Amino acid sequence: MRFEILGPARVLDEDGEPVVLGGPRVRGLLTLLALDAGRVVGAERLAAALYGPEPPEGVANALQAQVSRLRRALGRDQVEFHPAGYRLAADPQDVDAHRFERLAGAGRQALDAGDPRRAAPLLGEALALWRGPPLADAPHAEAAAAGLEELRLAAVEDRVQADLELGAHRELVAELRRLTAAHPLRERMRAQLMRALYGSGRQAEALTAYDDARRILDEELGVEPGAELAAAQLAVLRADPSLAATAAPVSRQGLRAQLTSFVGRAEELRQVGAQLTAARLVTLIGPGGAGKTRLVLEAAEQATGDVCFVQLAPVTSPADVPKAVLAALGIRDTRLSGHDRPPAVDPVSHLLAALADRGLLLVLDNCEHLIAAVAELADLLLASCPALRVLATSREALGITGESILPVAPLRLPPPDAANPFDYPAVRLFADRAAAVRQPVDETNLAQVAGICRALDGLPLAIELAAARLRTMSVGDVAARLDDRFRLLARGSRTALPRHQTLRAVVAWSWDLLDEREQRMARRLTVFVGGATPASAERVCGLPEEVLFSLAEKSLVEVVDGRYRMLETIRAFCAEQLAESGETEAMREAHAAHYLALAVEADGHLRTAEQLEWLSRLDEESGNLAATIRWSAETGRTALGLRILAYSACYWWMRGHRGTSADLAHGLLAGMGQTPPAGLQEEYALCVLVAAWGRQPGDDLRARLKTLHRLLPAEYLSTRLEFLTMMLPMFTGPPDDYEGVRKLMAQYAGALPPWSQALTHCGVAFMLQIMGRGGDARAEFERSLAEFRAVGERWGTTLALSGLAELAYEQGDYAVSRALADQGLRTSQELGSVADMAECLCLSADSVARLGDLDEARAGYLRAAEMARRIGSGDTLAKAHVGLGELAVLRGDLGEARALMEQALAECSGDWYSSEEVRARIQTGLTGLAEIVSER
Structure with missing residues (x-):
């Protein structure tokens, strides 16, 4: 809590909100206790100061009653009872009177040390704490109030002296005239007025001011001016150089000395300086808590x-x-009273007159809630005052011609695999602030700290609030509680602006500045994962895209590569608003319907020449697709989830997202029986296959795989879900009647779409290869390759090239096999399919090993293993490791060879027929290895 007694008594809670205290006696009691915060105040002394010289009967009971009321307002622990009296359990620095004395004392020390530049802001901050007469609610504490008032006047004189030494003569004249009129006998103020007038080029008026002072002193006290005032007159008469500014004539008004280090913004600071050189109006924009204010203070x-x-x-x-x-x-305010005085000058005209010929950098901080008024004033001042520059901070631009805008983004974050997270500003800021509360960041908690910074979007204020919690928590405790970030980060600096004291207050300030449509768009936008395009946002949220653009202008959303997304902290707040609005279910349904339509549309383009464009588009929307399927599974909307998953399957396969998609498929199947929903047999079949491609099937999944034979005939060919045509044989295994199936596929091929025709020829080629008809297989592979290339589809092209490479390898033509595998590698690289790249690397390495270059083969296997490990492809990882094992045999390292082959056997966990081929190769290698060992 903060206690304010330099004016009417007031208490502010941790959120900066006033605490209801009650009547005048309670406020008076609080004033007296706060005046001696942290110390016991005797009951008799309290009663005398509270009730005056004529206390009521039973004054002790009356005092106790007021104490009870104050305890109800503040909490029992805040007002402690002691045998000798009562104590306000508060840090004296939480009381404005004590804080004023500390700041004023520090300012006086700086002034005495010859540092007016440091003294001026300290004294200005001290005087800003005053809101009215001190101890206003304790009328019987006259002596204490008089002492505080005397300290205030001394601080005013010190602040004026600092400003004079900094050269602010002209700016002080009006204030000093008012001060000397209110306090005519204070000679120091009179001397300061003379100095201000002289420094403004008004020597005659300075001497007149001395004459006025001498007359008043004579009339009121019958004394002559003291030494300081007489010295000022003599200095004016002699045009003494000591009357000029003793420091460089540079004014730094309103700038506070910072108590913490400036971390991670060196480049932005350079940019601010460069833009201020090139433009007269620079506006820093960004979300709340991004550090705009600190940046402009440093600038x-x-x-x-x-x-x-x-x-x-x-x-x-x-x-x-x-x-x-x-x-x-x-x-x-220099307005004069009286009917014969000129009318008061309005503030804008007063400003224009004061700044007309003055070179000044005017910093306008936190403009967003007054954006129109600030823009109008800034425009007028810049047009009328040619030497003026303006540096502003806001959550949206001022919108003035000639404005130079500098977005202030959150601090740069380390990726999860960063070698040294300390290289990133967000982590350095956390570590710096953590050190202040004696919680060092080191190797033991560095990964957790990096995770905290990522979870908090790199927002400096959020990071500082999190680091502050280390006073009472460990890094692990903070990390574990970030799911409820607004509750966790609810204690900031007591002296900060109320809206910067908690994370919730930071976001709530921005929220409250939005109009009703902007708030509606902001809360509805939270159903998206990873952001949205304007078209998607308009369709799902039911509001024009212009509302989204307005949110971007107000820093509620950021624009990255054409997508509009929220920082996670803002998203969490707006999601709360969505839940409170009762719109959550309707928005989820609209979101799912939109992404089902996108998946259906995209699937038809993935196997065409437009493949790369649509894969890239689905990359951007992969988070949204996954979110809709999870939501469908959680809410029992099985049919919807099956359809989205089925039309996303080809994309996941081509991109190698097999583990993630398998988890989504398992989530859907967990809420279903063994029978698919009516009319969704194909979608169900794909869901089962997707679930099987990413992990070792359990009993339930094995049972479901077996039922696919009954659901779909072996000769099944689909034109609606073309990808199912490719997937089904991979799990059901090669047919018993190769020739019959080959003829059936050839019969249907002419009626299929181009991609399915090409795939059919590829399937026939694989069957012919199994039947031992290599020449016919090559012809079918080549026909398939030509058709895939004609379509412009790279995944099918890679498949056909891989088939030709395997065929050449089987026939001992290793150079051709390697060349074909390398072509497949280049094509899969164009596609961005990590799974196919790893497969082609293994194929190429097999041939390279046969050609005798063991080092190059080993490099290929290692690269393939790294890719397969990254995407969780166990079978491809097994291929790479068995290849490395075979190389180890050739080098004579039998121990390493056995370890690699056993590792490969453990990794090969798939149930599809290609997995059996890998297992057979491993078993062959282990058998051969055993024979070598036995011969030795």
Whole structure:
């Protein structure tokens, strides 16, 4: 909690919201306890200060009643009872009066040390804590209030002295006239007014001010001016150089000295400096918590010339924007009273007059809630004040001609496989802030820290809030609680703006600035995974894409390669809003329907010349496709999930996403019986096959695979789900009647679409190869290859090339086999199919080994193994390891050979017929190895 007694008593909770205290006696009691926060205050002293010289009867009971009321407002633990009295259990620095004394003292020390540039912001911060007469709710504490008021006046004089030494003579004249009128006997203020007038080129007025001071002192006290005032007069008469600024005449108004290091923004800081050189208006935009304010503070410190920092977050009315700028500049209201005085000057005109010929960098921070008013004022000031530059921060651009926009993105994050996460700014920031609470980041928790930073999107504020929790938690505890990030990150700096003290407050501020349609789009957009295109967002969310563009302009969504996506923290907040709106189910249904339509449309293009374009598009939408299938399984919408999965199967196969898609298929099958839904036999069959291609089948999946024979005849050829035509034989195994099936496939081939025709010829070629008819098989493979190339389909082309390579290998033509396998490798690289690349590498390495280049063969097998391991393809990994085992035999390393072959046998877990071929090769190798050992 924060306690404020420099004005009417007020208590702010951790979220910056006022605590309801009750009547004047309770506020008075709080004031007295806060004045001595952390120390016991005697009951008699409290009663005297609370009730004055005539306390009521039973004053002890009356005091106890007020204590009870205060405890109800603050909590029992906050107001402690002691035998000698009562104690407010608070850090004195949580009380504005104590904080004021500390800051004012630090400012005075800096001034005495000859550092006015450091003194000015400290004293300005101290004086900004005052909201009215001190101890206003404790009228009988006159002595303490008078002491605080005297400290305030001294701090004002010190701050004026610092500003004078920094050369702000003109800006101080109006303020000092008001101060000397209110405090006519304070000689230091009179001397400061003389110095300000002289420094503004008004020597005669400076001497007149001295004459006025001497007259008032004589009339009021009958004394002559003191030494300081007399010295000021003499200095003006002599045009003493000491009246000029003692520091470089550069003003840094409103800039606070930072208490933490500046991490990870060196490049952005350079960009700000470069843009300020090239443009007079630069606006930093980005989501809340991205570090825009800290960045402009650092940029302002590096800027040459005068700087004024204006914090607009507390400003609530557009009309108060120019007043806030005037206040930050230290230009006080100079309106005069009386019917014969000239009318007051409006704030904008006052600003224009003050800045007309002044070279100044004006920093306008947190403009988003006053965007129109700030834009209007900035435009007018820049047009009227040619030496002025403006640096602004906002969650959207000001929209002024000539504005230079610099997006401030979250800090760069380490990928999961980063060799050294410390190379990334997000992790360095966490480590820096963690060190401040004595929780070092080292090798034992570095991976968890990197995970925390990724989960928090690299947002500096979120990272700092997470690091702050290490006061009471371990890194592991913080990582484990990130699912409830808004509850976890709810304790920030007590002195920060209320909306920067918790993660929820940061996002809620942005949310509250949206209109109703923008809020609707933002919450509905959370059904997407990995973002959405404008067309998808419009169709699913039911709002024009212009609303999405507006969210991007306000930094609620970011645009990456044409896709609009939310940071995970913003998405989590907006998802809460979606749940509260009751729209979740309807949005999920709209999302699933959209992606079913996309999957159906895309499937028809995947086996054409447009293949690469559609694969790339599905890459972008893979997260959304998977999400719809998971949701279908979780909510019992089996038919919907089966259809989406069936039309996504070809994409997953070509991209090698076999493990992930198998998990999705298992999720759907877990909620189904052994009988497919009516009319969805083909979709069900593909779901079973997809489930089987990524893992060793269990009893349930084996039973389902067997039922496919009854569901679909062996000669099944589909024109609706073409991919099923290819998948079915891979699991059901080669037919017993090769010749009959070959003739049947040839009979149907002419009626099939081009891709299916090409695939049919490839299937016939494999059958002929098994039948030992190599010449006929080669002709069918070559026909298939020509047809696939005519279609422009690379996966089929790779399949036909692999068949030709295997055939050449079987016939001992290893050079041709290698050349064909390498062609297949290049084609699969164009496709981006890691699974097929690994297969082709194994084929090529087999031939290279036979040609005698064992080192090159080993490199090929190792590369294939790495790819297969990455995508979880056990059979291909087994092929690579058995190949390496065979090479080890040739080198005479029988121990390594056995280890590699046994490893390959454990990895070969598939149930399809090609898995049997790999197992047979492994067994042959192990048998041969045993024979070699026995002969020795």
